[in-house]
Amino acid sequence: xxxxxxxxxxxxxxxxxxxxxxxxxxxxxxxxxxxxxxxxxxxxxxxxxxxxxxxxxxxxxxxxxxxxxxxxxxxxxxxxxxxxxxxxxxxxxxxxxxxxxxxxxxxxxxxxxxxxxxxxxxxxxxxxxxxxxxxxxxxxxxxxxxxxxxxxxxxxxxxxxxxxxxxxxx
Amino acid sequence: xxxxxxxxxxxxxxxxxxxxxxxxxxxxxxxxxxxxxxxxxxxxxxxxxxxxxxxxxxxxxxxxxxxxxxxxxxxxxxxxxxxxxxxxxxxxxxxxxxxxxxxxxxxxxxxxxxxxxxxxxxxxxxxxxxxxxxxxxxxxxxxxxxxxxxxxxxxxxxxxxxxxxxxxxxxxxxxxxxxxxxxxxxxxxxxxxxxxxxxxxxxxxxxxxxxxxxxxxxxxxxxxxxxxxxxxxxxxxxxxxxxxxxxxxxxxxxxxxxxxxxxxxxxxxxxxxxxxxxxxxxxxxxxxxxxxxxxxxxxxxxxxxxxxxxxxxxxxxxxxxxxxxxxxxxxxxxxxxx
Numbered sequence: 001x002x003x004x005x006x007x008x009x010x011x012x013x014x015x016x017x018x019x020x021x022x023x024x025x026x027x028x029x030x031x032x033x034x035x036x037x038x039x040x041x042x043x044x045x046x047x048x049x050x051x052x053x054x055x056x057x058x059x060x061x062x063x064x065x066x067x068x069x070x071x072x073x074x075x076x077x078x079x080x081x082x083x084x085x086x087x088x089x090x091x092x093x094x095x096x097x098x099x100x101x102x103x104x105x106x107x108x109x110x111x112x113x114x115x116x117x118x119x120x121x122x123x124x125x126x127x128x129x130x131x132x133x134x135x136x137x138x139x140x141x142x143x144x145x146x147x148x149x150x151x152x153x154x155x156x157x158x159x160x161x162x163x164x165x166x167x168x169x170x
Numbered sequence: 171x172x173x174x175x176x177x178x179x180x181x182x183x184x185x186x187x188x189x190x191x192x193x194x195x196x197x198x199x200x201x202x203x204x205x206x207x208x209x210x211x212x213x214x215x216x217x218x219x220x221x222x223x224x225x226x227x228x229x230x231x232x233x234x235x236x237x238x239x240x241x242x243x244x245x246x247x248x249x250x251x252x253x254x255x256x257x258x259x260x261x262x263x264x265x266x267x268x269x270x271x272x273x274x275x276x277x278x279x280x281x282x283x284x285x286x287x288x289x290x291x292x293x294x295x296x297x298x299x300x301x302x303x304x305x306x307x308x309x310x311x312x313x314x315x316x317x318x319x320x321x322x323x324x325x326x327x328x329x330x331x332x333x334x335x336x337x338x339x340x341x342x343x344x345x346x347x348x349x350x351x352x353x354x355x356x357x358x359x360x361x362x363x364x365x366x367x368x369x370x371x372x373x374x375x376x377x378x379x380x381x382x383x384x385x386x387x388x389x390x391x392x393x394x395x396x397x398x399x400x401x402x403x404x405x406x407x408x409x410x411x412x413x414x415x416x417x418x419x420x421x422x423x424x425x426x427x428x429x430x431x432x433x434x435x436x437x438x439x440x441x442x443x444x445x446x447x448x449x450x451x452x453x454x455x456x457x458x459x460x461x462x463x464x465x466x467x468x469x470x471x472x473x474x475x476x477x478x479x480x481x482x483x484x485x486x487x488x489x490x491x492x493x494x495x496x497x498x499x500x501x502x503x504x505x506x507x508x
Contacts (some may be wrong), residue, residue, distance in 0.1 A: 021309065023279070028314060035307065055296035063303025067310075067333060074314055130290045131353055 006047060010040045026082055027073045031066060038062045048124055052131040172271060196288050200277055208424040209239040211244065215468050222472040223295040246420075249413035257410070266418035268413065269308030273425040276301045280432050281356045283442040283452035292409035294355040295347060298433060299340050305426070306332045309407050312419070316410035324406030327396055333389055336395075339384035341494035345377040345501040346370055346437045359441035369440030373504075376497040378438045380490050382466075385430035387486065389423065392471040396479055413444055427467060428460070435459035 017037040038061050045054035083086045087093065125133050138146055213228065213235070220227025228235030253262060274324030279294045281287035291297060306329045313325015347353060349370060350361035362369050371378060387394040390406075408419045435441060435456055477485070 026258075027262065028258070028311075032264075032307075032311070035304075050289065051293050055293045055300050058300040059296065059303055063306075063336075064333075067306055067329065069305075070310060071326075071329075072305075074310070074322075100484070125416060131293065 003047070010047070013037075013040050014044075025084060025087075027076075028070070031070050031073060034065060034069075037063055038066065049125055050130055050134075052134055068128070116121050193288060194314065194447070196286070197278075198284070200288065201274075204274075204277060204425060205421075207332070207428060208421055209243060210300065211424050211427070211464070212242070213239050214464075215471075218465065219472045222469070246413060246417040249416075251413040251415060252410075254410050256317040257314040258317070261311050265308045265312035265315060265390075266408075266415050266422070267308075268311065269305060269422035270425075272301045272305040272308065272416050273422045273429065276429050279355060280429065281359065281436065281454060284356070284359075287356060287455070290354065290356055294350070295343055295352050295353045295358075295437075298429075299343075301335070301375065302339075302426075303333075303336055304340075305422075306336075308422070312411070313407035315406075316407075318410050320404045321407050321409045324404075324409065328390060328407055331390070331394065331396065331482060334465075334483060335384045335387035335490070338380055338486060338490035338494050339388060341491065341498060342377040342380035342384060343437060344494075344498045345374050348501045348505055349373065355436050359436055359443065362440045363443060365369070368443040370438050374438055374497070374501070376493060376500070378434070380494045380497065381434060383485075383490060385434065386467065386470065387482070389426045389430055391427070391467060393474040393477050394482060395476060396482060427464065429461040431463040431467070434463050439463075488497040 014037055017040070021030045021033045021037065024033065038057060041061075042054040042057040045051075045057055110150050120133055216238075217227040217235075225239050231237040231241045252382040253259065269298075278288040279291060279297050297443070309332065310325045310329040311325075313321045313328070316322070346358060350358040352358060352361065366372055386392075390396075408416055411419060439459045441459075442453055442456040444458070448454040
């Protein structure tokens with residue numbers, strides 16, 4: 001009973017907050033609401049006994065990415081946006097498209113099947129801690145994708161530096 | 171989590187009510203001690219700096235100025251609460267609360283002595299880092315919502331500084347995590363018992379140095395107090411705050427300092443383990459280490475002039491982060507070879 005209640009509370013709040021984030025006219029308010037939403041997503045991870053992911057969700061998304069958003073928003077000049085009531089004139093069209101997408105998703109849910117049960121039961125994760133479990137799997141079974149991802153990120157970092165660098169004197 | 175919730179609310183679980191009761195009592199004790207500390211930490215600071223500058227420090231209220239914190243508290247409590255007319259009200263109200271919330275919730279994972287910790291979670295260090303990264307929101311939002319150029323610039327400066335030094339701080343703790351093989355703060359203290367001086371101070375000296383510098387930058391203390399550079403920015407991000415709202419920032423800042431001292435003592439100096447056992451006071455050595463560290467904070471404030479902004483940034487990115495990364499590689503290599 002209670003776990004379900006906890007899940008539905010989180011799901012409802014996440015949905016409502018997501019809707020609020022995209023409808024606020026002040027982007028700073030949107031970011032604050034998004035921060036609260038990230039907390040609820042972290043709570044869902046905790047609910048799944050994934051404590052490491054919950055912490056990373058807060059550190060990476062709330063602590064790094066959203067702060068970056070905030071910086072960009074603060075550097076914008078928000079005079080026109082604050083008084084504009086409707087940003088998009090053809091919003092009914094968007095609503096129709098959204099409804100279509102929703103129908104499609106509900107149709108798709110029917111063919112959704114649960115995957116095979118993995119090795120990691122709640123007891124096993126509680127025994128060796130979630131951080132150790134995720135680390136072991138990441139650095140043995142999924143080492144190649146992990147390294148590829150880190151290379152891609154490295155390339156992105158170098159690219160950002162190259163783009164931001166002033167003209168090199170020749 | 172699921173199992174925890176089920177056991178917590180299963181009918182007739184007197185044990186659980188007892189557990190929750192213990193937690194509540196622990197929270198009350200900890201908050202009481204911390205608030206008392208926050209009241210007297212500025213007094214301690216003023217006295218230390220006063221004597222370093224050959225002055226007396228506060229002397230008027232009570233013997234040796236001992237009642238000064240109470241007088242200051244009362245003054246702040248009865249001051250008029252001014253909100254700028256053009257401020258973004260909701261965010262103006264909530265930002266000091268964010269600052270205080272992040273500082274106070276970190277207290278939950280700090281072990282005071284073996285067995286006394288409100289939440290003994292496996293991701294203790296990550297929780298500390300997550301909460302300290304959220305503190306930047308309170309700072310930048312208070313600066314923005316005040317609708318004042320001083321507060322805004324102070325907020326931007328401060329958040330850039332906090333975000334930069336957070337990386338160095340996180341990386342300096344990685345060495346400790348590698349050596350102890352755990353993210354749990356209680357386990358980290360236990361792992362240090364096998365090392366000389368019952369602490370990581372010798373093997374992790376580079377990490378400790380980086381952590382000390384980053385801790386000062388994180389809490390916006392001299393020589394890194396650019397966000398509050400009074401000659402250029404009045405008071406930085408909380409320029410427009412007054413009365414109790416200002417007091418909340420003040421509280422958050424001093425709790426943040428206490429936390430940094432506590433984490434330094436737990437992760438690098440061996441926590442509550444000391445050269446000998448002190449009977450009946452299991453937290454004696456932690457207290458000694460925390461206040462020694464805090465004294466260094468004040469000492470640095472009385473000695474070192476403020477950095478320039480570009481110096482601060484290049485120190486953080488070009489010296490502290492590479493140094494911390496070097497420490498991670500070194501610690502990892504030694505751990506692998508042994």
